[in-house]
Amino acid sequence: MNYDLAIIGAGPGGTDAAEHAAAHGLKVILFEKNKLGGVCLNEGCIPTKTLLRSAHLLSEALEGKKYGVTIPEASFELSKVMSRKTKILKKLGAGIRLGLQNHGVEIVTEEARLTDKTADGFTIAAGESSYSARRVIIATGSKAFIPPIDGLSDVPYWTAREALEVEELPKSIVVLGGGVIGMEFVSLFSTLGIDVTVVEMLPKILGPMDEELSTELQQAFEKRKVKFHLSTKVTAVRDGRVIAEHEGEQLEIPFDKLLVSVGRRAVTDGLGLETVGVELQRGAIVVDEHLETSVPGIYAVGDVNGVSMLAHTAAREGQVAVHHITDYPDAMSYRAIPGIVYTDPEIASVGQTEQELRTAGVDYQVHRVPMSLSGRFVIENEQGNGFCKLLTDSEGVILGAHMLGNGSSEILVPAIMAVEQRMTLAELARIVFPHPTVSEIVRIAALS
Structure with missing residues (x-):
């Protein structure tokens, strides 16, 4: 046919x-x-x-x-x-x-x-x-990408697929990879009281995401007793242990279950x-x-x-x-692709990061406010914290937006539109946001 x-x-x-x-x-x-x-x-x-x-x-x-x-x-x-x-x-x-x-x-x-x-x-x-x-x-x-680690094939490891079909929770789990998928499982298992350890080859979790966001999230997890081994390369898996190297030192990290989440x-x-x-x-x-x-x-x-x-x-x-x-004029833009990490607390990000702007030699400004300036956030997050950060060029054009705090995935939307449409802080600040909502924090950051 x-x-x-x-x-x-x-x-x-x-x-x-x-x-x-x-x-x-x-x-x-x-x-x-x-x-x-x-x-x-x-x-x-x-x-x-x-x-x-x-x-x-x-x-x-x-x-x-x-x-x-x-x-x-x-x-x-x-x-x-x-x-x-x-x-x-x-x-x-x-x-x-x-x-x-x-x-x-x-x-x-x-x-x-x-x-x-x-x-x-x-x-x-x-x-x-x-x-x-x-x-x-x-x-x-x-x-899921499975790295060629010595001994890994002899272990009944999980990828995200197996982790989502678990019938019994392990006592401890080692997560290979500190990317988005890995960190969401870290959030899940640590909340359920499981002993969680993260092994990541890079010096920070969440790879290209905003450095301040990843640092704050790591600290939040460390308060929940999650252990992190950054700048650490896994060399082998042996008898319920991950063998790894960190700055010339060999580590042996025991586990009950191993989750491999190093990319796709x-x-x-x-x-x-x-x-x-x-x-x-x-x-x-x-x-x-x-x-x-x-x-x-x-x-x-x-x-x-x-x-x-x-x-x-x-x-x-x-x-x-x-x-x-169908001959309809259109083209793909990747300027404002949102990235969300559905952890507790949530992370939401769109546009360029400070690291990217510094590398590109762009003269930029940071407009950062704590989430506690939003009454709705304070109401719904007792003792919770977080922040909203807008990045602009010298003309006030919004280049990026980065948020930490529960609800960030939902309140990022106006910032996505602002980055895609190359709005200025002044233009964003003129928009009327409903009160009381957590999304008001975007306008507050624009006015800051």
């Missing part, structure tokens, strides 16, 4: 692109060998936040006396929390399927691969059938990319500002292009690709 557009992969990028294309009148077919929703829904964004929500409620219950509320028997029932997670995934998965069907998108539950390039488009094989499409969007996502890699194997000549760079598909690859008519959105491995980026990239296919 012939289609206007074939999409391989049904994560946020693929499903959003499919519905958007169908709404533009294209005949769309979508291939997904696993579950609809991709990594984000089934083993990433949604299940981790579901578990973190339960852990956060437990923390609030145990600390209720701060608010004049005593809940002496608060406890965490793992089986019920996991059951709730499964129910939510099924509900959201069914919603995705219904949305695609309502838009007339044909869904094929098979592994797909490109087999030929023709004058009219491309041929795709899936199962025992063959399909033709004028355009193709590849949205196959990413998978684009999924490009088995797609037949070499058959049609799609260019790769460092294992990811090379794309232009319209998400088109080196082969005209083939696009790549989401983690598979390696530019910004975030679900919300993938959704926007899918929209841009469809716009290019």
Whole structure:
């Protein structure tokens, strides 16, 4: 059968692109060998936040006396929390399927691969059938990277996938990697009273995120007895111990369970990319500002292009690709891609960091205020702290925004728009924010 557009992969990028294309009148077919929703829904964004929500409620219950509320028997029932997670995934998965069907998108539950390039488009094989499409969007996502550590393959370690299916909590856990995924699991397990140790090769956690944010978060976790080994390289895993090196000294770190979270890699194997000549760079598909690859008519959105491995980026990239296919003027901008760490406390960031601006030689100013200037934040976070920091150039144009404090993920939105639209502090300060809300802190920072 012939289609206007074939999409391989049904994560946020693929499903959003499919519905958007169908709404533009294209005949769309979508291939997904696993579950609809991709990594984000089934083993990433949604299940981790579901578990973190339960852990956060437990923390609030145990600390209720701060608010004049005593809940002496608060406890965490793992089986019920996991059951709730499964129910939510099924509900959201069914919603995705219904949305695609309502838009007339044909869904094929098979592994797909490109087999030929023709004058009219491309041929795709899936199962025992063959399909033709004028355009193709590849949205196959990413998978956990497993480093070549001596002895690791002999240990029943976890990646995020296994950690989200746990049936019994360990007594202690060592997390290899201090990135976003690793730190969210640190937040979860430390809240549940598990002894947590983080081993990170870099001198700071959360890699490229704002240094002040990562330092503050690390200190918050250290108060909860989480141990950190930074600038530390793992050399081997032996008999329930991580063997590592730090400044020439050998360390032996015992563990009950090991979680490997050192990054993700684009999924490009088995797609037949070499058959049609799609260019790769460092294992990811090379794309232009319209998400088109080196082969005209083939696009790549989401983690598979390696530019910004975030679900919300993938959704926007899918929209841009469809716009290019349908001759609607559009181009992808990465100026204001938000980054959130759903820990307790939360971190939210958008735009450039101080480190990036210093490296680029940009003359910038810092406008920093404590979260305690927001009445709503004080009401909802007894003894809590945090800050909101806006970075501007010499003309007052907002270049970045960085926040620490619960609720940051929700109140970052006006700052995202300000960075994308290159608003000045004066323009942002003229906007009326509702009171009392935590989001007012953005305006307060602009006025500072």
